[in-house]
Amino acid sequence: MYSFLRNFSGISSIKTKDYHEKRAHYYMMFKGKSAKFCLTTEDNIHIAGLLIERSASDSVLVICHGYKQSKEHLLALAELFPEYTIVLFDLRAHGDSGGNKISFGHHEYKDVCAILDFLKQDSRFNNKKLYGLGISMGAASMAHAASKLDVFDGLILDSCFSVIDFKVVTKFIKIPYFLFNVGKFLFKIIYDIDINSIKPGLYLSSLGICLLTILQKTQSFMIFSI
Numbered sequence: 642m643y644s645f646l647r648n649f650s651g652i653s654s655i656k657t658k659d660y661h662e663k664r665a666h667y668y669m670m671f672k673g674k675s676a677k678f679c680l681t682t683e684d685n686i687h688i689a690g691l692l693i694e695r696s697a698s699d700s701v702l703v704i705c706h707g708y709k710q711s712k713e714h715l716l717a718l719a720e721l722f723p724e725y726t727i728v729l730f731d732l733r734a735h736g737d738s739g740g741n742k743i744s745f746g747h748h749e750y751k752d753v754c755a756i757l758d759f760l761k762q763d764s765r766f767n768n769k770k771l772y773g774l775g776i777s778m779g780a781a782s783m784a785h786a787a788s789k790l791d792v793f794d795g796l797i798l799d800s801c802f803s804v805i806d807f808k809v810v811t812k813f814i815k816i817p818y819f820l821f822n823v824g825k826f827l828f829k830i831i832y833d834i835d836i837n838s839i840k841p842g843l844y845l846s847s848l849g850i851c852l853l854t855i856l857q858k859t860q861s862f863m864i865f866s867i
Contacts, residue, residue, distance in 0.1 A: 675691055677690070677691055678691070680755050680756070680758075682751045682754070682755040683754070684751055686733045687738060687740075688732075689712075689736060690712070690728060690729065690730035691716075691728075691730070693727040693729075695723070695726050695727075697724075698725050698726045700726070700771070701727075701728060702773070703757070703760075703771070703783075704718055704729045704773075705773065705774070705782060705783050706732065706735070707778050707780075707800070708743070708777055708778045709743075710735065711737075712729035713736065715729060716729065726769070728756060732749045732752050732778070733752055742832060743778075744832065744834055745805055746778055746781035746782045746839055749778065749782035750785035752782065753773075753782050753783050753785075753786035754790060770794045772793065772797070773795075773797070774798075776800060777800045777801070780801035780841070781839070783796065784841045784844040784845050784848070787844065788847050793848075793850055794851070796848070796850060796852050796853070797855070798855070799854075799855040801841055803842030803845075804839070805837075805839050807821045810824070825837070
């Protein structure tokens with residue numbers, strides 16, 4: 642029980658700090674080609690971002706990392722989209738952003754919305770198509786934001802969970818089923834968040850855009866396009 646409580650506390654509050662080697666390597670790769678920026682969410686959380694602007698591009702790609710990652714972890718994806726202007730950022734309680742609580746998309750969608758507002762207000766991007774690429778918790782946050790703000794022309798969502806159930810949780814911590822229910826109860830008491838209310842699958846059903854989802858099942862990936 643002590644081990645479970647320790648893991649439960651860590652799963653929702655530990656900031657990402659293990660990205661410094663990736664940070665140095667990729668920042669050298671994009672030296673002189675990227676610019677840092679910062680902004681504030683509607684609930685007053687500081688969000689750190691990185692802009693790789695390609696002057697000849699006609700599209701912007703917003704990339705959103707997963708649980709306990711950071712923008713540096715996904716910088717290599719900028720090489721896969723050389724014709725796009727790239728926007729990367731740290732979700733709250735990750736990397737260089739503020740906050741100390743992880744809510745698996747319940748609040749993180751506000752971070753994505755802040756990025757989208759930033760792009761909307763910047764005249765450099767007004768006439769460009771806007772796409773999003775999210776991974777796991779980042780994909781869930783991006784789906785929620787897309788349902789709030791109708792601005793994306795297309796989305797790529799990798800390993801986006803439809804609900805947070807026992808199978809999803811055991812990807813992060815190995816616990817017996819009865820402790821999963823204890824964890825949900827503690828999450829509600831401590832953070833005032835109902836785990837059952839986090840349902841990215843519902844947000845996806847409301848999107849009327851080009852959508853590619855990559856769903857993880859055991860060790861393989863299944864790809865569907867809608």
